[in-house]
Amino acid sequence: MAIECLVLGAGQEVGKSCVVVTINDKKIMFDCGMHMGYLDHRRYPDFSLISKSGDFTNSLTCIVVTHFHLDHIGALPYFTEVCGYNGPIYMTYPTKALAPLMLEDYRKVMVDRRGEEEQFSSEQILECMKKVTAVDLKQTVQVDKDLQIRAYYAGHVLGAAMFYARVGDVAIVYTGDYNMTPDRHLGAAQIDRLQLDLVITESTYATTYRDSKYAREREFLKAVHKCVAGGGKVLIPTFALGRAQELCMLLDDYWERMNLKVPIYFSAGLTVQANMYYKMLINWTSQKVKDTYATRNAFDFKHVCSFDRSLINAPGPCVLFATPGMISGGFSLEVFKQWAPYEGNLVTLPGYCVAGTVGHRLMSAKTPAQINIDQDTQIDVRCQIHQLSFSPHTDAKGILDLVKFLSPKHVILVHGEKPKMATLKEKIQSQMGIQCFDPANNETVSIPSTHYVKAVASDALLQSSLSPNLKFIRKCSERGSDFGGLDARTKPGLKVFR
Amino acid sequence: METICTTDSNDMDEMRLLLRNVSKFCVRPSLLLTVLLGFTKDPYPNIREVALDGLVELSSCIVVEDQSLIEGCYFRAVELLFDCEDSVRRSAVCAVSEWGRLLVACNQDQSKKEWSDTVFVQLCSMVRDMDMKLRVVAFDALGKIRMVSEDILLQTLCKKALPATKEKTYCGQLTAKLLTLPASAAAFAFVHGLEDEFHEVRRSACRSLCMLTAVSAEFASEAVNILMDMLNDDSVVVRLQALETIHFMAISDHLKVEEAHLHMFLGTLLDRSDSIRSAARNTLQSIKLRNLAMFRLAIDALMKNLEFYPQDEADLFLVIFKLGRTHGKFVGSIIREVFQELEPSFEGKLAFDNARTVALLVLAISVPVSFERRICTVPPQTFSYAVIQLGRISRGLFDVVNQDTLLAYLSHCSRFSLVSDSEFFKGEEPALQLEKSDVLLCQKSNDTSEAHLTSPLLDSLANLHDRVTSCAKIVLRKISDIWRLIDLGCMGEVIQTLRSWKEELSKFTSDSPQTVGVLAFALQYIHVIKLLGKVWTRILSSRNLRYHGMGVLEVLLGKIDKRLQDMRYRFIGLSREEELHLLEIMLLSCVLRLSYLETCNLEASLKKICTISSRVENLCKEEAIELSNFILDLQKLLCEIGNSSDGVFENIYLLQKSLKSFSLRQIVLSGEIKHLEAELNVLDNDFQNPLPFISGLPVGIPFEITLYNLTSEKRLWLTMTVDGTSPQFVFLDLHEFEGCDEIRKFTFVAPFYGTPRVTYFSLKVCIAMECLSEDVQLFKDYEGPKPELSFLCKEIEVHLSTPVK
Incomplete structure (x- = not known):
């Protein structure tokens, strides 16, 4: 008996997460993502490896999606509507609510702006979402007679979950993306100590050791405060969901405490809509948000107003949140063009920017710099640049902590860069003594599984094994000793006072 | 193999009840221990939990001298740290903490340290558990440990393994299967706790940190960085605990405040919560600010506090006064800068209804009573201005000085108003200096003693x-x-x-x-x-x-x-x-x-x-x-x-x-008290100039002795001790020496008999007096002192060596 793990995506790379696990003839697909870096066939996992015949409905037991990021869910409409999978799909409530938004947004960008061939239509997205069964945290779902799955809180983004799956005596956990330190708006990952044969974990920051989050927050607040105190404008390009709420909550608190009156703007669009979802899904946020919910909703930002294009060149300091995060186009690029030439202004950059975006070029540039947006436009960048190091992924210590806590028999690393994964794999094997794998795409890892055999014991044996039969494990070479049949009459070392 | 247990749930409940109340039954502890240890292996988690609780209870009411027994219980608890059930792990943390304490207590010196570190690291390895209550318990337990190596403490604030702890391992368990515990298991433990999602955990971590900063100054100076960030926390209890911790560090002299910290810290003076502001002020008064810039920041923040929250006025005045008293040398320069504000305006109106002005006056009048003996640099008319606001000021300084005394003090200080400003700023006014101690000492007192308090203060200066x-x-x-x-x-x-x-x-x-x-x-x-x-x-x-x-x-x-x-x-x-x-x-x-x-x-x-x-x-x-x-x-x-x-x-x-009924009565000195004292000296004797002696033969040592207030009836003895032996006593008969009772100065050659067989030794000598009291019987024929001795001087060391031929 063995567990077969077929890694269709995110093997030694980041993007198109997709792992198919076979336990006792049950085939579970964890995540069904797409790769944002490719436009050809490589953007989707190679589904043909699951079934030569293309009869996916019968060859897969179910699909489990951990969260709504495109590299975890992007291929789902394609798989269900184009490839014809018709079986059960599980995801958490927030993921089910937010996924169509993300998919639709992506479809629009691809088709309307870049004029590419449509991969799936809006109707197909809706059709696909109809097949989804939503699950709640810690709710055990009996998929069929043998297979159970259960979701655990993972932090990372709203609605992200780790999934526990069990077939007979074999149990595994697929973590998806997770965060072990809580931030302002989301909590830390939370899971029970389970008896596991296998943990499949992400390893985005396999070798990074991040400092205390307080230092990061302090740096960010200091930079922003300094800028607005000097009358400058702050541009914070972010993605609509997650970072925007996190940073906004941080600023809103700070504004409140420091009694600042400078306006904070949200560019309209996705962000405002996203805030609405956060307000509704309070149960999935951090403890602090839940605690304060009785008095006020933490996502009703006190100091935030919505932005109008006419305000771009209005005098006076302000803070603006604008999408998209890497200044790859859209509104954030428009504002950037206007604000970048002035020294008093500040632009923050997310921790990671895809090569080719303005954000990526700014990361390596030293101000003042000349940046070519396209052939005709060149921007003279003189503003301050602050790089954010907030990240919703756990770092190496967090991964090790989780593995230590779960203490599974085997670990598979996915969703990371190859050399870094190798380092982490080495560490898990040497420090924890747990066998660890880092398979590449389309490779299969086979793991022996536990199988309990029922044995019947005689009553006499049960009696004797239930009565105390003391034996300490010898821990410290010769110092430990055996205390079977210990008694005060023979042990003068034991005295009592009351 | 999975155990099939025959007990049904009813039986189990009974068993739980039984184990819970185990201390109420009169069972021999030796038997109880065996039973409890047995149940820690029970297949039912609830039973394991109560068995561990029983072990914790037992650990506090028995004395075990057998180390291997304690080790056995300790490691049994350690094993259960990796149980599947949250509640069992929680109880196991308590058990590890308690039996670990016994284990540390029964060891000495180096192994004591080693065990203490072991328990600490073992508990640190649990702070990343997923159960919130367990993390709270673990941090509480960490705070109870009194002895931890500095390396390990520093490791708890650093994520990467430090060189000092990299290779170290202890007896213990890292996971259910790994039977060694690397020191790096402690990495980042406290930061994780302080970053935790739940305020209960953050608070507990903060409190334990407070306890441990007392252990190591270096740890405290590292911890202060993150503690200052905790002042940014959204939970009031956590911020309060962080302030308390900083306060504790300041009192125990382990706090080094940098200017960068100060921004965060002074921000709490503007906090919305009253208790936070009050705690922040309380902490601020015990902080020593190193330079003028920092002091100015602090005063500015206090002024802002006053501006935004006028209700804090009374308390603020007290803090400003105390802060001024401990930083006298900075106050002068600040007052000089803002002196314009204090002066009456052209229309002759004083802006005293302004709280800020009054606060500055309070700051100014704190200078003459400053702890730093500096010449007063505050223009004397300031004190006259302060008199106008006497009621308001004295309400704030109520704890330190009462209104009458304050008035006397202010009018006394302002008496020098004839001296021109320029002379004052030159700093040539020593007269004020004399009185400051009086004022300080004349602190708040009972109403009865008030009347005659102020009079001696000012009148009897001569x-x-x-x-x-x-x-x-x-x-x-x-x-x-x-x-x-x-x-x-x-x-x-x-x-x-x-x-x-x-x-x-x-x-x-x-x-x-x-x-x-x-x-x-x-x-x-x-x-x-x-x-x-x-x-x-x-x-x-x-x-x-x-x-x-x-x-x-x-x-x-x-x-x-x-x-x-x-x-x-x-x-x-x-x-x-x-x-x-x-x-x-x-x-x-x-x-x-x-x-x-x-x-x-x-x-x-x-x-x-x-x-x-x-x-x-x-x-x-x-x-x-x-x-x-x-x-x-x-x-x-x-x-x-x-x-x-x-x-x-x-x-x-x-x-x-x-x-409970004890309370300290007031002691009133009435008579003239004389102190019995002695001075003891040996001329020209130190390590390099020892007195000569021949081993085995007695040696005479010339002492110069001065006695104060000792009447000749007192029975004095010279006690002479060589390390590790019982002292030799020589009686000093005061009748034989000249001088009066007040002071008696003489030279006395005392014999020392028991010279050891060495070439060099030192002798510890002291003068002691017999404590004669009514209830002690005296036996005349007894050699050496019988009653208890009271030593009259500091012990001196006499160096002796055999002469080199």
């Missing part, structure tokens, strides 16, 4: 002798007020106050024998009260006394007894009231010893109590003084104990109850 005595008397009178603070457990403030009084008193130098006596008495008395305060606070927090406090308590009580004995016998001219006062404290110390120290000799202590209390009764009868409640209670109790058949052991809790 007579130094009177001044010193009156200062000392004022201090002694004040001490009874301090007792209330001690009773409340505010030891930090008490120690600060006593220390400042001590500093003030020790600044006086005087040759007059009376003054010397009074000063010495006052200093000794302050010391005794400080020790007593420490004992008292330890007992107040008596929950942990049994584990942590015993040794310390014994030492403290020992010191108190020694000091009291010294005070009783080394001062002559004590009035009956004074003697009574000392006797009452002695009684208190005996009762404390009897009721809290299990190691003390019951019979002897009880006898001592009886003797002292009868002496007290006699004294009271002679002087017609009422007995205090404490003594009355105690006497009643002694009767009961004498009558009952249970013996003292059963009545200890009664004794403890009698302590």
Whole structure:
């Protein structure tokens, strides 16, 4: 008996997460993502490896999606509507609510702006979402007679979950993306100590050791405060969901405490809509948000107003949140063009920017710099640049902590860069003594599984094994000793006072 | 194989109940231990949990001398740290903490340290558990550990393995299968706790951090960085705990505040919550600011506090006054800058309705009483301005000084208004300096003593002798007020106050024998009260006394007894009231010893109590003084104990109850007190110039001895000790030496007989006096001193060596 793990995506790379696990003839697909870096066939996992015949409905037991990021869910409409999978799909409530938004947004960008061939239509997205069964945290779902799955809180983004799956005596956990330190708006990952044969974990920051989050927050607040105190404008390009709420909550608190009156703007669009979802899904946020919910909703930002294009060149300091995060186009690029030439202004950059975006070029540039947006436009960048190091992924210590806590028999690393994964794999094997794998795409890892055999014991044996039969494990070479049949009459070392 | 258990759930509930109440049944602990250990292996988690709880309970009421037994229980608990059930792991953390404590206690020196580190790292490895309550328990347990290596403490703040801890491993478990515990398991433990999602955990981590900053200064200086960030926390309890921790670090002198920290810290002065602002101010007064820029930041922040929250005014004035007092040299330059604001405007109006102006005035008037002996640089008219706002200011400074005294002080300081500003700024006004100690000492007092307090203060400045005595008397009178603070457990403030009084008193130098006596008495008395305060606070927090406090308590009580004995016998001219006062404290110390120290000799202590209390009764009868409640209670109790058949052991809790009625009476010095003192010296003797001796033969050592206030009836002895041997005594017959009782100076060659067979040795010599009292019988024919000895001088060392041929 063995567990077969077929890694269709995110093997030694980041993007198109997709792992198919076979336990006792049950085939579970964890995540069904797409790769944002490719436009050809490589953007989707190679589904043909699951079934030569293309009869996916019968060859897969179910699909489990951990969260709504495109590299975890992007291929789902394609798989269900184009490839014809018709079986059960599980995801958490927030993921089910937010996924169509993300998919639709992506479809629009691809088709309307870049004029590419449509991969799936809006109707197909809706059709696909109809097949989804939503699950709640810690709710055990009996998929069929043998297979159970259960979701655990993972932090990372709203609605992200780790999934526990069990077939007979074999149990595994697929973590998806997770965060072990809580931030302002989301909590830390939370899971029970389970008896596991296998943990499949992400390893985005396999070798990074991040400092205390307080230092990061302090740096960010200091930079922003300094800028607005000097009358400058702050541009914070972010993605609509997650970072925007996190940073906004941080600023809103700070504004409140420091009694600042400078306006904070949200560019309209996705962000405002996203805030609405956060307000509704309070149960999935951090403890602090839940605690304060009785008095006020933490996502009703006190100091935030919505932005109008006419305000771009209005005098006076302000803070603006604008999408998209890497200044790859859209509104954030428009504002950037206007604000970048002035020294008093500040632009923050997310921790990671895809090569080719303005954000990526700014990361390596030293101000003042000349940046070519396209052939005709060149921007003279003189503003301050602050790089954010907030990240919703756990770092190496967090991964090790989780593995230590779960203490599974085997670990598979996915969703990371190859050399870094190798380092982490080495560490898990040497420090924890747990066998660890880092398979590449389309490779299969086979793991022996536990199988309990029922044995019947005689009553006499049960009696004797239930009565105390003391034996300490010898821990410290010769110092430990055996205390079977210990008694005060023979042990003068034991005295009592009351 | 999965165990199939035959017990049904009903049985299990019964078993749980049984184990929960295990301490109520009279089961032999040896048997109980065996049973409990057995149940820690039970297949049902609830049973494992209560079995561990039982082990925790057992650990506090048995004495185990067998280390291997403790180790067995400890490692059993460690194994269960990796149980699948949250509740079992939680109980296991408690068990590891408690049995770990026993394990540490039964080891000595190096292995004690090693074990303490082991337990600490083992508990650190649990702070990343997913159960919130468990993390709270784990951090609470970490705070209980008193001895941790600095390396490991520093590792708890750093994520990467530090070089010092990289290779180290301990006995323990990292996971259910890994049976060694690397020191790096402690990595980042505290930061994880402080970053936790739940405020309960953050608070617990913060509190434990507070306890551990006392262990290592370097750890404290690292921890302060993250603690300052905790002031940004969204939970009020956490911010409050962080401030408390910083306050604790400041008191224990482990706080180094940088300018960068100050921004975050001073931000709390503007917090929305009253309690946070108040805690922040309280912390600020105990912080030492290193430079003018930092001091200015602090004052600015306090002013902002005043602006936004006018309701804090009274408290703010006090903090500004105290801060000014501790940073006198900075205040001058600040006042010079803002002096324009204080001056009346052109229309002759004073802007005094402005709170800021009043606050600046408070700052200004704190300078003359500054602890830093600097020449006053505040223009004297400021004091006149302050008089106008007397009511407002004195409301704030109520705790430090009363209104009358403040008025006297202000009018005294402003008397120099004839001196021009320029002269003041040059800093040539020493006259003010003289009085500051008086003002300081003249702190808030009871209404009764008010009337004659202010008069000696200002009028008797000319007579130094009177001044010193009156200062000392004022201090002694004040001490009874301090007792209330001690009773409340505010030891930090008490120690600060006593220390400042001590500093003030020790600044006086005087040759007059009376003054010397009074000063010495006052200093000794302050010391005794400080020790007593420490004992008292330890007992107040008596929950942990049994584990942590015993040794310390014994030492403290020992010191108190020694000091009291010294005070009783080394001062002559004590009035009956004074003697009574000392006797009452002695009684208190005996009762404390009897009721809290299990190691003390019951019979002897009880006898001592009886003797002292009868002496007290006699004294009271002679002087017609009422007995205090404490003594009355105690006497009643002694009767009961004498009558009952249970013996003292059963009545200890009664004794403890009698302590509640104790309160420190005011001590009023009446007579002229003389201090018995001696000086001992050997001319030209040090390590390089030793005296010659021939080993095995006696050697004569010429001592220069000066005795003060010792009448010739006193029986003095020279005690001479070589390391590790019993002392040799030489009797000093004072009749044989010239000089008067006040001062007697002579040279005396003392023989030392027991010269060891070495080429070099040093001899420790001291002068001791026999403590003769009514209740000690004297036997004339006894060689050497019989009663207890009181040492009159500091021990000196005499160096001897065989001459080199």
